[in-house]
Amino acid sequence: MGKNTILIHGGRVRTMDAAAIYDPGFVLVEGAEIASVGPGDQHPMGTDADLVIDATGCVVMPGLINMHQHHWYTLLKGQGLGMYLEDWLERILLPAIESLTPDDLIVSMHLAAAEMLLSGTTTFFNHSVANTTTSFIDDLAGASNASGIRQVFGKEVRAVGERAAEQEEQALDELLTRYSFDGGRFSAALVVETGAHWLQEGVTDEATIRRAHRLSRRHGVPVSDHITGGTVFRSVSEGWRSTGQGDVDRLGALGALDHHTLLVHAVWITPSELRMAAEAHAHIVTCPASSAFTAGGSPPIRDFLDAPGLNVCLGTDGPMVNDSVDLLEQLRTCMRLGNTRYLRPDAVEEHQLPALVTTASAKALGRDDIGILRAGAIADITVFDQQGAHYGGNLDPDRIWLTAGSGRDVKWVVVDGNVVVSPAGIETIDLRNVRDEAREHSHRLWRDITAAGGSRT
Numbered sequence: 001m002g003k004n005t006i007l008i009h010g011g012r013v014r015t016m017d018a019a020a021i022y023d024p025g026f027v028l029v030e031g032a033e034i035a036s037v038g039p040g041d042q043h044p045m046g047t048d049a050d051l052v053i054d055a056t057g058c059v060v061m062p063g064l065i066n067m068h069q070h071h072w073y074t075l076l077k078g079q080g081l082g083m084y085l086e087d088w089l090e091r092i093l094l095p096a097i098e099s100l101t102p103d104d105l106i107v108s109m110h111l112a113a114a115e116m117l118l119s120g121t122t123t124f125f126n127h128s129v130a131n132t133t134t135s136f137i138d139d140l141a142g143a144s145n146a147s148g149i150r151q152v153f154g155k156e157v158r159a160v161g162e163r164a165a166e167q168e169e170q171a172l173d174e175l176l177t178r179y180s181f182d183g184g185r186f187s188a189a190l191v192v193e194t195g196a197h198w199l200q201e202g203v204t205d206e207a208t209i210r211r212a213h214r215l216s217r218r219h220g221v222p223v224s225d226h227i228t229g230g231t232v233f234r235s236v237s238e239g240w241r242s243t244g245q246g247d248v249d250r251l252g253a254l255g256a257l258d259h260h261t262l263l264v265h266a267v268w269i270t271p272s273e274l275r276m277a278a279e280a281h282a283h284i285v286t287c288p289a290s291s292a293f294t295a296g297g298s299p300p301i302r303d304f305l306d307a308p309g310l311n312v313c314l315g316t317d318g319p320m321v322n323d324s325v326d327l328l329e330q331l332r333t334c335m336r337l338g339n340t341r342y343l344r345p346d347a348v349e350e351h352q353l354p355a356l357v358t359t360a361s362a363k364a365l366g367r368d369d370i371g372i373l374r375a376g377a378i379a380d381i382t383v384f385d386q387q388g389a390h391y392g393g394n395l396d397p398d399r400i401w402l403t404a405g406s407g408r409d410v411k412w413v414v415v416d417g418n419v420v421v422s423p424a425g426i427e428t429i430d431l432r433n434v435r436d437e438a439r440e441h442s443h444r445l446w447r448d449i450t451a452a453g454g455s456r457t
Helices: 071-076 085-099 102-118 134-147 162-178 196-200 206-219 232-243 247-253 271-279 288-293 301-306 327-342 359-364 397-403 431-451
Strands: 005-009 012-014 025-030 033-039 051-054 058-062 064-069 121-127 150-156 186-191 223-227 261-265 283-286 311-314 381-385 410-415 418-422
Touching: 012 025, 012 397, 058 397, 064 102, 064 261, 064 311, 064 359, 071 102, 071 431, 085 232, 085 431, 102 121, 102 134, 102 410, 102 418, 102 431, 121 223, 134 150, 134 162, 134 186, 162 186, 162 206, 186 206, 196 232, 206 223, 223 247, 247 271, 271 301, 283 301, 283 359, 288 327, 301 311, 301 327, 311 327, 311 359, 327 397
Parallel strands: 005 051, 012 058, 064 121, 121 150, 150 186, 186 223, 223 261, 261 283, 283 311
Antiparallel strands: 005 025, 025 033, 058 381, 381 410, 410 418
16 A cells, blocks of 8 residues: 555444444554544455554544643642642742743653553643743654654743734744644644733733734634633632623633634633623633632533534643543543533533544644544544443443543554554553653652742641
């Protein structure tokens, strides 16, 4: 065939393409793309594939997409436990940002990528909260590409002087051109903050918000924004009192709300703001496990899903304020918290959930070639083994995948047509060395935080 080929056959293939399911089915990969998908009795048995994967007893899915992550938080897992978001920001996050080194960010990139890949995530949006330089982003791209994961790096746009803003905009233009969505597994997008606690820190202002959205439209890239993700009786209510408007109202007033906008969290979005977001065809990135972790409330997921024109996808948030990047676990949390909020056991129906980490997330990135298994799509594929005892009688493989499945069931992961996880483990990272190195960085970073007066007490 002239290209490296992979044939996956024998499993239940959930394409996420118009709900097509083949059981058993096959997926044929040629190079970086999917060549064909279909019923098992039609698979090309005569194909001389370089690798043949027997997926009998497995569910074959598009690679999962995590739409909100902070990769370096993996160094400080567990340290946000028992804190409201505002206390965590003051005592841990801000001191950590002051102490972060480029090496911390690179080492944690390898560890974060390993954790995501091993649990079936092939693409993630990395929302930067630290100040990053262009040269560092080049290094991060190298580390990310070496791991095999697909990353959209959200470059932070910060409040600066008028003259510096012109220079920053030029630099961002160059960055977004160099790491365009057409250029490979690592691409660049933007991050701006409109949340009350970021305004209080002087991180953002109206000119900054406008500049970020002007750039996003020019380059056709998403701009990610933390929206009402804090504690309702603290920063959220303080924001309403001090500005007289909600976060989404502010974006609308500034002309900074459109189909490129990723509204992250949005737990306390008002009904009128929700209508405004839907009319603008914005995207909600709900992170219900993170909101629960910091007692930040339960997002109105049913209202999100019912809003015409609104695209809803899922993120884990950083592992410091959630501790898990297992997207199956996050989907279950989404369903359970929805049921609790609306006091209905079917508030979020299971058939709606897989799209949140596949096709809906791809749409939020402006892509139709990931999060789906169809001919011509990029070959990002995850195979979940459903033969464990925790799957019970496996009467309904799709439902049980959601209710009992785990990222630990991942058997194979393919990204860009390359095998990155096999039954032997992760193929692209020396996990033992990365783990040991990351622990050294974690302990050094925590010592710096506590020496600077930051702590959990």
